[in-house]
Amino acid sequence: MHIYPALPQPVRLASLFVRRFLPWYFLLQPAAIFRMYLAYASAFLQVFSFIFLLKTLFSPWKGIADTYPDNLFQVVRVSQVFTLNCTARVVGAVVRLITIAVGIIVQSTLVVVFAAMLITWIAFPGFVLFGVHYLFQALASA
DSSP, X not given: OOSSOOOOHHHHHHHHIIIIIHHIXXXXXXXXHHHXXXXXXXXXXXXXXXXXXXXXXXXXXXXXXXXOOSOTTOHHHHXXXXXXXXXXXXXXXXXXXXXXXXXXXXXXXXXXXXXXXXXXXXXXXXXXXXXXXXXXXXXXXX
């Protein structure tokens, strides 16, 4: 048994709207969108591993390297080893630089997509109100 009389339905609905919906829409859901962005950004940081790529930028590609002969007077063999090692390092650097560039593009795209998603989420009620206002103006002028 309630001591206080029941509130009329519109008042309860307005109270529910202010106490539950508005905090969810403007606080909780944007925070969830931001947490989702952080999860994706973290996953892509692990996939591209920028620190590791920078640390190993000039390492030979796939560890392909040859050892120099003990007798350094074998000029042909030394030049072959030098050429192979330099080529493996250049290929490794090129592949890692391309991977870094792709990772930066992916992270930038992720920031833009989630920023657009967050802005759209927050601005959507304004779009709806504008659409309803435009609809009533169009109906009134018809």
